[in-house]
Amino acid sequence: MTADEAYGQEWKFRRLLEELGVGYVVAMPKSQQVKSLAGFWRIDRPGARGWQFLRRRRQGSAVYDGASARLPAISFFDGDTPAHHRWVLARRSLHNPHEIAC
Incomplete structure (x- = not known):
């Protein structure tokens, strides 16, 4: 299942997909809060919280x-x-x- 950030920010929707065993990829607003052992953090400010570089890619220019x-x-x-x-x-x-999409 894929969805835009209108659905992606809705935890009840994501939870329903998980309960049904449906894999999903959803867009999230940059202001989305994520809970970790160290507290809450915004997904557009990952800092050193275990982020791994994937690869550089080009889309058009x-x-x-x-x-x-x-x-x-x-x-x-x-x-x-x-x-x-x-x-x-x-x-x-x-x-x-500063242009980050999650």
Whole structure:
């Protein structure tokens, strides 16, 4: 399942997909908060929270860097033994480094 950020920001929608066993990729607003052991952080400000460089790629005349980070399990939803993992994928424009899509 793929969806834009209108659906991606809705945790109840994402949770329903997980309960149904449907894999998904959804856009997230840059202001989306993610909970980790160290507290909350915004996905457009990853810092050194386990982000891994993916590869540089070109789309038309634009050049982008890609990165990914595995999100922590949510004990309320996942219990003691999560059956799956959540990831954040990000794309940053090299021409405008503040242009980040997640």
